[in-house]
Amino acid sequence: MKIPMVDLRSQYRDIKKEVEDTIKEILESGQFILGPHVREFEREVAAYHGCKYAVGVASGTDALHLSLMALGIGEGDEVITTPFSFIAAAEAIVYVGAKPVFVDVDPETFNIDPFEIKKRITPKTKCILPVHLFGMPAEMDGIMDIASEYGLNVIEDCAQAFGAEYNGRKVGTFGSVGCFSFYPSKNLGCYGDGGMVITEDPILYEKLILLRNHGSPGGYRHIFIGRNSRLDEIQAAILRIKLKRIDSYNNRRRAVADLYRRLIGEIVICPEEKKGLKHVYHQFTIRYRDRDMIKEKLERSGVSSVVYYPIGLHKQEAFLGLIDDDNLPVTEMLTKEVLSLPIYPELKEEDVTYIADCIKESISVAI
Numbered sequence: 001m002k003i004p005m006v007d008l009r010s011q012y013r014d015i016k017k018e019v020e021d022t023i024k025e026i027l028e029s030g031q032f033i034l035g036p037h038v039r040e041f042e043r044e045v046a047a048y049h050g051c052k053y054a055v056g057v058a059s060g061t062d063a064l065h066l067s068l069m070a071l072g073i074g075e076g077d078e079v080i081t082t083p084f085s086f087i088a089a090a091e092a093i094v095y096v097g098a099k100p101v102f103v104d105v106d107p108e109t110f111n112i113d114p115f116e117i118k119k120r121i122t123p124k125t126k127c128i129l130p131v132h133l134f135g136m137p138a139e140m141d142g143i144m145d146i147a148s149e150y151g152l153n154v155i156e157d158c159a160q161a162f163g164a165e166y167n168g169r170k171v172g173t174f175g176s177v178g179c180f181s182f183y184p185s186k187n188l189g190c191y192g193d194g195g196m197v198i199t200e201d202p203i204l205y206e207k208l209i210l211l212r213n214h215g216s217p218g219g220y221r222h223i224f225i226g227r228n229s230r231l232d233e234i235q236a237a238i239l240r241i242k243l244k245r246i247d248s249y250n251n252r253r254r255a256v257a258d259l260y261r262r263l264i265g266e267i268v269i270c271p272e273e274k275k276g277l278k279h280v281y282h283q284f285t286i287r288y289r290d291r292d293m294i295k296e297k298l299e300r301s302g303v304s305s306v307v308y309y310p311i312g313l314h315k316q317e318a319f320l321g322l323i324d325d326d327n328l329p330v331t332e333m334l335t336k337e338v339l340s341l342p343i344y345p346e347l348k349e350e351d352v353t354y355i356a357d358c359i360k361e362s363i364s365v366a367i
């Protein structure tokens with residue numbers, strides 16, 4: 001028995017013909033950058049979110065970087081974000097010359113805690129950057145209240161949460177912008193790198209369109225210094241094929257999560273969906289005091305599992321000297337207790353049962 005964290009090949013088998021036909025058409029067309037598939041995909045993602053604009057970019061990291069640039073955040077500014085996440089958002093804050101300010105997270109949702117945000121606001125704070133970690137929506141009511149009270153922008157990192165909902169509303173539509181990644185293993189992933197920014201704001205939209213293309217409206221005129229950060233036609237076409245299926249992919253993930261909860265919810269701490277939230281389970285991340293024991297047992301049984309994330313960002317060497325020395329006890333605890341289990345739409349019920357049995361066995365042996 002071998003169970004991986006994700007299985008991109010079996011998903012590909014389901015959509016193979018459609019993908020290959022489309023790629024062939026694009027190769028024949030000779031149009032590879034900013035063509036009709038990118039425009040259509042942008043229109044479809046905007047429609048999916050019920051928002052006005054979407055801008056395809058080269059990656060999720062670039063979506064965050066270009067958003068910070070578009071909002072004019074830079075030298076001397078502070079951006080409040082989570083220490084319990086992938087590094088990209090905090091990195092993007094440093095790219096524009098601003099300072100990431102890490103505040104602690106909620107032990108149940110793993111997401112940034114609005115109460116902690118409030119304590120760290122200073123006159124330099126310009127923006128709050130929550131991450132909807134593992135597909136679980138961050139506490140957007142609390143975050144948006146603070147943002148409006150202090151006049152701050154909000155950038156949502158939705159890289160792990162395409163399709164997730166907070167009180168019936170899609171994540172990415174609360175802040176000034178929502179940023180997505182289409183890295184292959186994300187809930188909506190392409191076959192390379194890709195990203196997107198969504199917004200309701202026509203001025204931000206215009207800026208983002210220029211920023212992704214060297215600050216140029218065309219004709220070799222350059223209004224400001226931008227980047228080369230474009231989504232390409234082949235990736236956009238693949239994403240259009242998968243976008244049609246995203247709700248069913250996410251629902252499958254939710255069914256897998258329900259089954260995990262039924263099988264091991266009594267013996268380890270499982271993610272719980274609070275009322276009004278729709279989690280899309282980019283990861284199914286459990287907590288257990290001796291998670292290394294579970295991890296080792298799974299490994300011996302042919303089951304992959306990963307610690308997302310073993311080190312809080314505030315403890316990463318990369319930020320040494322850039323951030324204040326902080327005491328973030330919840331993040332410290334989570335880095336020691338979390339373990340992400342295999343979850344993907346194609347994961348079979350019998351595989352989930354097998355994984356659950358391995359976990360039960362490792363715990364009963366230890367007791």
Ligand SMILES: *Cc1c(COP(=O)(O)O)cnc(C)c1O
Pocket residue numbers: 059060061062085086088089131157159160180181182183193194195
């Ligand atoms: C994957 C990811 C990113 C970065 O996306 P890329 O497309 O890999 O650049 C940003 N934030 C989070 C939370 C992610 O998981």
